[in-house]
Amino acid sequence: MEPSPETAPEDVSPERFDPSYSHHIWYEHWHRYHWAARLAEGGVVVDVASGEGYGSDLMARAARQAIGIDADANAVGAAWKKYGRDGLQFLQGDARALPLADDSVDLLVSFETLEHLAEHERMLSEIARVIGPKGLAVISTPDRDVYSPGGVKHNEHHVRELNAAEFRDLLAERFGAVRVFGQRFELMSVIDEIGRDGDPAAAATYADASGQRVEGASSEQPVYLIAVCGHDADSVRNAPLPGWHAFNDVNGALFAHYEEQIRRLQDVDVALERTRQELRESRAAAAHLAARLGY
Secondary structure: OOOOOOOOOOOOOOOOOOOOOOOHHHHHHHHHHHHHHOOOOOOEEEEEOOOOOHHHHHHHOOOOEEEEEEOOHHHHHHHHHHHOEOOEEEEEOEOOEOOOOOOOEEEEEEEOOHHHOOOHHHHHHHHHHHEEEEEEEEEEOOEHHHHOHHHOOOOOOOOOOEOHHHHHHHHHOOOOOOOOOOOOOOOOEEEEOEOOOOOEOOOOEEEOOOOOEEEOOOOOOOOOOOOOOOOOHHHHHOOOOOOEEEEOOOOOHHHHHHHHHHHHHHHHHHHHHHHHHHHHHHHHHHHHHHHHHOO
16 A cells, blocks of 8 residues: 655654664664564554554564554655555555554554654554553653653654553543553663573563564673572573563663763764864865965
């Protein structure tokens, strides 16, 4: 099906995540899709506000049929060109009036869309309408109390942000059951159990630069080996230690340090470019003066 030429609604955000963008946002966006992808197995999956199309492509790898829907005709056309294939199509459509039949979807995902619209109730009513009786919807939005503390809006493209209580209550009005999870980015130390072959024994999700999921294996080899030993096999085997454990400082000081170093490097890049421009201008002025003097 070809994308519709209709004009996108005016309040659609121009924000588009590029999966080649290598900042912590890369982890946040890819993680959401990988986390939800296990729910897509063999079903009809819809990605609302599919944007560039990378998430729809990921979900389609497990789904029977996947559909990316976006209000921006240009985004739909680009996604068709890059990812369109049998089992994956892209449609132009409004999140507040989804071009889908009632009870036709097994899994619907919509990440970082809700806050860009004023009509939350309409969008959620549409999602509730199209998912089947056993269907699931996975919806994300930033927590206003954390993302925009003190009422100071962090993102000019956000029309209506919610805090955790408002988000939960809004969902509960339209869905019979709601579970809320939290997502945050951290720099961390990881301890995971490894088998005789050296591979991690616990299930964990990793991805390469293309977003391809690799279950239970990381490209990073452990630097330290930690063994739990004893004379009784059951005592060792049943020791209450998780197969995968992550640790970070509670105040996020390491991440704050990382962000500060990135800002400093960006400042250096700006200063270097300014110096290069001044040098180019000086050389041009010198060449012009030399020409006038006959050198």
